[in-house]
Amino acid sequence: MSVTRPTVPLMFRRALLLQCAWCGDRPGFRRGWFRRYDSCQHCGLSVQRGHDGFELGAATINVMIMLATLVVAGGVSVVITYPDVAVTPLMLVLGVVALVLPVVLYPFSYTIWFATELLMDPPSDEWLARAVETISQIPASNA
Numbered sequence: 001m002s003v004t005r006p007t008v009p010l011m012f013r014r015a016l017l018l019q020c021a022w023c024g025d026r027p028g029f030r031r032g033w034f035r036r037y038d039s040c041q042h043c044g045l046s047v048q049r050g051h052d053g054f055e056l057g058a059a060t061i062n063v064m065i066m067l068a069t070l071v072v073a074g075g076v077s078v079v080i081t082y083p084d085v086a087v088t089p090l091m092l093v094l095g096v097v098a099l100v101l102p103v104v105l106y107p108f109s110y111t112i113w114f115a116t117e118l119l120m121d122p123p124s125d126e127w128l129a130r131a132v133e134t135i136s137q138i139p140a141s142n143a
């Protein structure tokens, strides 16, 4: 199996479509909304690749998107309703958004962080060869 190295915009487009940023396979390493495989089921590329803290990076992406959304939504709401800002309804709506948005963003935060890691540390030819080796050892019933 040979996968050509994707461009940076292509990796992030794939991440936003919940595909593997490297090979474009959907679902890639996703097993469901809250579960994932440790490696892509198509290209075999591991999300860890010898690094610790993948989940921390994904959680950081999730929090950054959620906080940016709250700041922009809150700011726009205040500007639109100024000087009669309805503080209580605004806080309730933003509170609900703060609870729901991380759940909605959960799989996106993993795929976006995977693309970011591939951008910062592209896999070596050795890692790609190891990934192909790994995927060829997975029984067909698990793929």
Ligand SMILES: [Zn+2]
Binding pocket: 020, 021, 022, 023, 024, 025, 028, 040, 041, 042, 043, 044, 045
């Ligand atoms: Zn893949």
